[in-house]
Amino acid sequence: MVDVPELVAQAREGRPRAVARLISLVEGASPQLREVMAALAPLTGGAYVVGLTGSPGVGKSTSTSALVSAYRRAGKRVGVLAVDPSSPFSGGALLGDRVRMSEHASDPGVYIRSMATRGHLGGLAWSAPQAIRVLDAAGCEVILVETVGVGQSEVEIASQADTSVVLLAPGMGDGIQAAKAGILEIGDVYVVNKADRDGADATARELNHMLGLGEARAAGDWRPPIVKTVAARGEGIDEVVEALEKHRAWMEEHGVLAERRRARAAREVETIAVTALRERIGDLHGDRRLDALAERITAGALDPYAASDELVASLTGN
Amino acid sequence: MVDVPELVAQAREGRPRAVARLISLVEGASPQLREVMAALAPLTGGAYVVGLTGSPGVGKSTSTSALVSAYRRAGKRVGVLAVDPSSPFSGGALLGDRVRMSEHASDPGVYIRSMATRGHLGGLAWSAPQAIRVLDAAGCEVILVETVGVGQSEVEIASQADTSVVLLAPGMGDGIQAAKAGILEIGDVYVVNKADRDGADATARELNHMLGLGEARAAGDWRPPIVKTVAARGEGIDEVVEALEKHRAWMEEHGVLAERRRARAAREVETIAVTALRERIGDLHGDRRLDALAERITAGALDPYAASDELVASLTGN
Numbered sequence: 165m166v167d168v169p170e171l172v173a174q175a176r177e178g179r180p181r182a183v184a185r186l187i188s189l190v191e192g193a194s195p196q197l198r199e200v201m202a203a204l205a206p207l208t209g210g211a212y213v214v215g216l217t218g219s220p221g222v223g224k225s226t227s228t229s230a231l232v233s234a235y236r237r238a239g240k241r242v243g244v245l246a247v248d249p250s251s252p253f254s255g256g257a258l259l260g261d262r263v264r265m266s267e268h269a270s271d272p273g274v275y276i277r278s279m280a281t282r283g284h285l286g287g288l289a290w291s292a293p294q295a296i297r298v299l300d301a302a303g304c305e306v307i308l309v310e311t312v313g314v315g316q317s318e319v320e321i322a323s324q325a326d327t328s329v330v331l332l333a334p335g336m337g338d339g340i341q342a343a344k345a346g347i348l349e350i351g352d353v354y355v356v357n358k359a360d361r362d363g364a365d366a367t368a369r370e371l372n373h374m375l376g377l378g379e380a381r382a383a384g385d386w387r388p389p390i391v392k393t394v395a396a397r398g399e400g401i402d403e404v405v406e407a408l409e410k411h412r413a414w415m416e417e418h419g420v421l422a423e424r425r426r427a428r429a430a431r432e433v434e435t436i437a438v439t440a441l442r443e444r445i446g447d448l449h450g451d452r453r454l455d456a457l458a459e460r461i462t463a464g465a466l467d468p469y470a471a472s473d474e475l476v477a478s479l480t481g482n
Numbered sequence: 483m484v485d486v487p488e489l490v491a492q493a494r495e496g497r498p499r500a501v502a503r504l505i506s507l508v509e510g511a512s513p514q515l516r517e518v519m520a521a522l523a524p525l526t527g528g529a530y531v532v533g534l535t536g537s538p539g540v541g542k543s544t545s546t547s548a549l550v551s552a553y554r555r556a557g558k559r560v561g562v563l564a565v566d567p568s569s570p571f572s573g574g575a576l577l578g579d580r581v582r583m584s585e586h587a588s589d590p591g592v593y594i595r596s597m598a599t600r601g602h603l604g605g606l607a608w609s610a611p612q613a614i615r616v617l618d619a620a621g622c623e624v625i626l627v628e629t630v631g632v633g634q635s636e637v638e639i640a641s642q643a644d645t646s647v648v649l650l651a652p653g654m655g656d657g658i659q660a661a662k663a664g665i666l667e668i669g670d671v672y673v674v675n676k677a678d679r680d681g682a683d684a685t686a687r688e689l690n691h692m693l694g695l696g697e698a699r700a701a702g703d704w705r706p707p708i709v710k711t712v713a714a715r716g717e718g719i720d721e722v723v724e725a726l727e728k729h730r731a732w733m734e735e736h737g738v739l740a741e742r743r744r745a746r747a748a749r750e751v752e753t754i755a756v757t758a759l760r761e762r763i764g765d766l767h768g769d770r771r772l773d774a775l776a777e778r779i780t781a782g783a784l785d786p787y788a789a790s791d792e793l794v795a796s797l798t799g800n
Contacts, residue, residue, distance in 0.1 A: 436790035472754035
């Protein structure tokens with residue numbers, strides 16, 4: 165058995181091995197999962213979680229790396245969670261783009277973790293929030309959550325962030341791609357990366373139009389900014405950080421940050437509870453209860469809904 | 483409110499409108515869903531459910547239509563359920579290939595239903611079994627369940643059939659395609675359609691090899707037959723029916739049919755129960771319980787697992 169309090173103490177000192185160990189414990193649904201989660205709870209809430217989404221090729225990893233540098237210059241401890249929903253490899257797996265982050269590899273103020281979710285119980289909704297909790301409790305002041313891949317999972321990741329950054333690049337019909345994937349609406353901050361390329365202004369204009377950013381908004385509403393960057397040269401990154409800080413301040417002022425975090429916690433509890441209840445039903449395959457109900461159904465003595473009622477009643481006592 | 487007993491009586495007389503109405507009631511999660519399911523229960527169990535799967539272009543619809551003709555010649559009432567897991571259109575929607583079935587459109591002994599499952603609560607696992615129950619209770623002696631589309635959903639459909647037919651066609655690298663999709667192993671009967679084309683024998687041989695059909699089996703084990711057909715001309719269809727009847731007889735002799743149906747019923751109950759429990763949790767969004775837990779989590783006073791325990795306990799009373 166792992167000495168959880170000791171491990172947590174080491175993680176808070178910034179020891180990467182302790183952080184890695186804790187994430188493995190919460191990722192792997194270990195017997196000590198609950199002990200770890202309980203130990204982390206009072207230490208969480210300090211991190212600002214930023215989600216980065218966008219189609220492959222827009223420069224997500226480069227932008228993430230540039231943001232890490234910017235936050236490090238400001239003296240902040242940074243955690244990076246690179247989530248690959250399509251890969252079955254997890255843990256220490258170094259994703260292709262991760263090598264670009266190697267400049268931060270020896271920095272004790274930066275913790276980088278690649279995470280795969282395919283085949284995971286509950287997938288992204290289950291595993292990412294737990295890893296975020298570990299990084300938060302370990303004292304990361306900023307956590308950048310970057311997805312490798314596209315589509316629905318990006319929306320899911322974004323729903324776990326305090327602030328969502330949607331990245332685009334000139335050309336590539338990115339605006340339309342992003343719109344299709346349903347990620348265009350989720351941005352709190354938009355970044356047009358590779359802005360030294362032709363068409364950057366057109367992409368920004370197109371985005372501005374698609375989002376209706378030119379239209380009047382109610383006073384106090386958040387108007388997502390569009391920031392142009394050349395992440396590979398670090399250009400515009402300070403402006404992105406500034407936009408993030410503005411959004412954070414706006415959320416705090418309007419109670420949005422607390423509300424988002426409550427909603428996120430509620431979803432987290434819901435996912436865990438549904439999984440637990442499903443497991444309880446699964447356990448019934450071992451005993452005769454479910455079999456007996458199935459037998460009565462095939463005999464025509466019971467319909468599946470009445471059977472479900474009996475099953476739920478036997479689980480819930482009402 | 484619908485007069486359910488009257489509707490069921492009409493459906494048993496073979497009135498297509500009554501059948502359609504009943505399927506709509508069970509598909510749409512209407513308030514009378516439970517009443518309908520309870521009324522159907524004692525009338526079910528008489529139908530032999532055959533699943534047809536295979537890549538697009540192998541001639542699934544043509545084969546289904548030819549099988550309908552064969553069963554009609556034998557005087558049996560036939561139900562056809564064409565499931566399109568990718569389409570949001572349901573009910574009366576006539577899928578492209580459905581027109582080929584038009585020869586059966588005026589036959590009162592045949593009921594044809596297209597069913598879409600995208601966006602459906604619980605998807606295929608939830609909606610197809612209910613429609614099968616309606617057709618079964620309505621007196622269909624054979625129900626052919628055909629999927630439009632490929633992949634995981636095919637495996638799901640097959641799991642709901644008494645006997646699974648996997649269709650292939652020469653060329654197209656179908657064997658490999660089917661193997662990839664995971665549907666190669668699920669066949670109780672294999673059909674190489676378009677057998678008048680070059681390569682039909684090679685496809686049958688390849689299949690025979692991939693499935694290890696040439697190897698010795700224990701006495702009493704089912705050895706899936708490979709039947710060659712030209713469904714468009716009705717060739718080989720009687721042999722398919724014969725293979726199906728042999729499989730059915732084998733299943734009855736070895737208790738496999740009852741076991742498959744029990745397993746199917748158990749899965750059905752499980753799906754309904756999980757959905758019901760999930761809805762109960764969902765209802766909590768309305769009251770303050772889940773909110774209060776989320777509040778305590780964001781304050782660091784509680785971890786999500788402990789919160790889930792409280793939630794489950796409040797639902798289940800233990």
